[in-house]
Structures are given as C-alpha cells and as structure tokens.
Amino acid sequence: MEDIFEFIKKIEFEIDEIDEGMLQPETNYREMEGWSSMLGLIFIALIDTEYDVTINGEELINCATIQDLYDVVKAKKQ
Amino acid sequence: MSTPFHLHNKVILVTGASSGIGKQIAISANEMGADVIITGRSKERLEETFKSLKKGNNGQLIADLQNQEELNQLVESLPELDGIVHCAGIVKPFPIKFLTQEKITETFDVNYSIQLLLMAQISRKKKLKKNASIVFSSSISAAHPHKGGALYSGSKAALESFSKVIVLEFSYLKVRSNCIASAMVKTPMYEYAQQQGTKEQMDEHVNKYPLGVGLPEDVSNAAVFLLSDASRWMTGQTITLDGGFLLGDF
Numbered sequence: 341m342e343d344i345f346e347f348i349k350k351i352e353f354e355i356d357e358i359d360e361g362m363l364q365p366e367t368n369y370r371e372m373e374g375w376s377s378m379l380g381l382i383f384i385a386l387i388d389t390e391y392d393v394t395i396n397g398e399e400l401i402n403c404a405t406i407q408d409l410y411d412v413v414k415a416k417k418q
Numbered sequence: 419m420s421t422p423f424h425l426h427n428k429v430i431l432v433t434g435a436s437s438g439i440g441k442q443i444a445i446s447a448n449e450m451g452a453d454v455i456i457t458g459r460s461k462e463r464l465e466e467t468f469k470s471l472k473k474g475n476n477g478q479l480i481a482d483l484q485n486q487e488e489l490n491q492l493v494e495s496l497p498e499l500d501g502i503v504h505c506a507g508i509v510k511p512f513p514i515k516f517l518t519q520e521k522i523t524e525t526f527d528v529n530y531s532i533q534l535l536l537m538a539q540i541s542r543k544k545k546l547k548k549n550a551s552i553v554f555s556s557s558i559s560a561a562h563p564h565k566g567g568a569l570y571s572g573s574k575a576a577l578e579s580f581s582k583v584i585v586l587e588f589s590y591l592k593v594r595s596n597c598i599a600s601a602m603v604k605t606p607m608y609e610y611a612q613q614q615g616t617k618e619q620m621d622e623h624v625n626k627y628p629l630g631v632g633l634p635e636d637v638s639n640a641a642v643f644l645l646s647d648a649s650r651w652m653t654g655q656t657i658t659l660d661g662g663f664l665l666g667d668f
Contacts, residue, residue, distance in 0.1 A: 354515075377619055378513070381566045385516035397619070 341391070341417045344410045351406075354386050355379070365407040383409075393417055422647040426451035428500035430645060433483065433536070436463035438605030439555055440505030442634030443641045445470050450642050452501070457481050457492060483532040493539040499546060501645040503553045504533045504577075509607055511566035522569060529573035534580060546588065552595040553644045554581050555637070558660050560599060574599075578656055585654040594653040596644045601660035603632040628662035636661075 348363045357374055369375065369383075380400055387393050393416045403409040430447050434440035436458030448454045448471045455477040458464040468478040481492040483506060507529045512521055533554065540546055556574045563571035577597065584595040602608060602623065608631075612620045624631050640657055643649050658664065 378565045381511055382513050382515065385513050389516045389518070398617070401618075 341414050344407065347410050347413070348406060350390060351383075351386065354390075355382055363406050365405065365410070367406050368404050369406055369409070370401070370404075387413055391417060422650070423643070424451050425501075425642065425646055428452045428645065429455065429497055430501035430503065431455045431457065431496065431499050432503045432505060433457050433532075434505035434507060434555075435467050436460045437467075438505070438607055439600070439603060439634050439637050440503070441467045441470075442638040443503050443505060443553075446635065446638035446642050447501075447503075447645060448473060448476065450646070452645070453477075455479065455496065457483070458506075483536060484527055486535070489532070489535055490539060493536070493543050493545060496540070496543075496545050498544075499540065499550055501551045501553070502537075502540070503555070503641055503645070504536070505555045506532060507555060507573075507607075509570045509610065511564075512569055513566050514568050517568060525569035526573050526576075529570070530576050530580070533577060537580075537584065541588065546591060546593060548591050548593075549647075549650070550591065550593045551645045551649070552581070552584055552593065553641050554578070554595070554597040556597040556599040556656060558599050558601045558658060558664060560656075562664065581656075582654045594644075594650070596649070596652060596654070597656040598637055598640050598644070599656050599658045599660075600632060600637050601627070601663045603634060603637055605634060626663055627660070628665065628668050630661055632659060632661055 344365050352358050352360045352363060357379060380397060383400060384395055387395055391413055393413050395412060399412060403412060425447055430452045432440055432444040432454060435444045435456035444454050444456045444467055453474045453476055454471055456464060456467055457479045459482050461480050464478050464480055479492050479495060481488040483489045508525060510525055554577050556578050559567050559571040560574035560578050581595045581597050584593065637659060640659060
C-alpha cells in the first residue's frame with residue numbers, strides 16, 4: 341500500500357470539507373472543527389472505494405489519529 | 419368465532435424469514451392460525467424459524483431470490499397464496515459522492531428488484547388467490563431519509579410505490595397491498611447498523627423514542643392485522659410504527 345502521505349493527500353483531495361495541508365499523521369481527525377457522523381460515513385466510503393477495505397464505525401472511533409487509521413487500513417489490506 | 423382478527427385457513431409466504439422481522443412475522447402469523455411458508459438464504463437459520471412454527475401445515479424453501487432460476491423454482495413449488503410478506507432487505511449507509519453502479523445494484527436488487535420479480539412470477543403462475551393480502555416491510559426513512567440513505571431510503575420509497583401499483587393492477591382479484599414503515603427495531607439489522615455507526619450515535623438515537631425502540635413482535639402484530647380480514651377495506655396504505663419517534667422532541 342502507498343505511504344501515509346499519499347493516503348493523506350487522497351483524503352484532502354476527495355473530502356471537500358478538508359483542505360490541503362490540514363492533516364498530519366498525528367492529527368486527531370475526530371477533534372477537527374466540523375467533524376460529524378456524516379464525515380465519518382464519507383471516510384468509510386472513501387476507504388471502501390479507494391482501498392477496497394471495509395471498516396466500521398467502531399473501528400473508526402477507536403482510531404485517534406490519521407496514523408492509527410492508516411495502520412488499520414494497511415493491516416486490512418494485507 | 420366471528421371475529422375477523424385471525425389467520426385461520428390462510429396460506430402465507432414470508433420472505434427474509436431466517437431472521438429479524440421476517441422471522442417474527444412467520445411465527446406470529448402461524449400462532450394466529452395461518453399455514454406459513456418461509457423462505458430465506460440461510461439453511462441453518464431458516465430451520466431455526468421453521469422449528470418455531472408450532473401448528474398447521476407449514477413449509478420452508480431455501481432460495482436465493484437474486485438468482486432468477488431459484489426464484490422461479492420457489493414459485494413453481496408454492497401453493498396458491500392468501501398472503502405474502504416481503505421482508506428480505508439490507509441496509510448499507512453510503513454517501514452520494516462515492517456511489518457506484520455496484521453499490522446501487524447491491525441494495526436495489528435485494529430491497530426492490532426481487533420483490534418485483536417475485537410478484538411477477540407469483541401472479542403469472544396464478545399463485546395469487548382472490549382477496550390475497552400483500553405486506554411490505556418498509557422503513558420510516560422512505561419518507562424521512564437520512565444522510566447516507568440514498569440506497570436504503572430510495573429502495574424503500576420505491577417499494578412503497580410498487581405496493582400501490584399492485585393494488586391497481588390486481589384489482590380484478592381484489593388483492594390488497596400495504597406497507598409497514600417501521601423505525602428502529604431490535605433485530606440483527608439493528609446490530610449491523612450499530613456496527614456501521616457507533617454505540618454513542620445509537621444511544622443518542624434510541625433516546626428520541628417516547629416508547630423506546632421497537633421489538634420484532636411490535637411489527638408482526640401489525641402484519642397479522644394487514645394479513646387478516648379485519649383489514650379487508652384497507653389497501654395502498656403505509657402504517658408507520660415508530661414508538662413516537664417522528665413526533666420530535668419530548
């Protein structure tokens with residue numbers, strides 16, 4: 341799987357609510373301004389579409405940072 | 419007994435009977451006197467429902483209704499029906515932005531197409547008795563959609579329209595068709611929705627019900643009414659069962 345910076349770039353490009361440069365590996369995305377359950381759904385759908393990996397809401401909630409999320413996707417991808 | 423509130427001498431088909439609302443409707447209809455034919459994809463789980471049917475002459479038919487051949491075979495082996503309850507369905511929240519043909523097909527096949535194809539075959543093969551009653555398991559989200567509901571809400575809204583077309587096309591048989599639009603009911607689908615969201619979101623949602631979330635028997639009791647002659651003048655309607663949820667804040 342691609343590295344975390346490509347992962348971040350994809351999220352920032354695909355999700356209109358998130359601007360370029362807003363995310364770092366250590367960003368706690370659920371504490372970002374404007375975080376909502378809809379954004380959670382969009383994260384799940386983006387990961388499903390781009391990486392063919394299914395994560396559920398509970399897994400998303402258990403990830404604190406973008407790095408955590410990336411690790412979950414990467415682990416499931418293998 | 420002169421009360422029309424029973425299902426004696428009726429043969430009723432229930433789809434999606436291996437779990438949740440479909441399972442309970444099969445059990446309740448049987449308790450109220452009907453001979454019930456259940457269908458579902460999972461042999462094991464269908465057997466479990468079948469074992470819960472205590473009286474009468476019942477049947478179970480394992481079929482994946484998405485497979486046209488299995489659907490045809492199922493219809494072929496059916497007796498003439500006094501009632502059909504369509505409970506097969508899936509829920510997969512997905513935002514518009516990422517929809518694909520594959521995602522649309524996945525939900526619409528199970529929640530809409532198979533109901534149409536089943537009714538097509540059943541009517542063509544003349545398995546629909548005069549005065550038969552059709553019941554669809556819909557959702558309040560058909561008329562009150564939620565974010566991520568393009569697939570689920572859309573498919574249920576389509577189903578509610580279809581129910582009305584049945585009334586028009588089969589009026590010569592005096593066939594009735596109605597929907598039950600339920601809000602959150604405690605079923606395996608509920609557990610699944612909980613996994614898709616989070617427990618916090620679910621708890622927050624559950625607190626908006628004056629009467630709490632529903633149980634499968636809350637829906638099956640309404641289905642029994644719709645299948646019985648007690649509702650013989652009721653057709654083309656949707657009964658909302660939501661424990662007061664749509665009334666708003668309390």
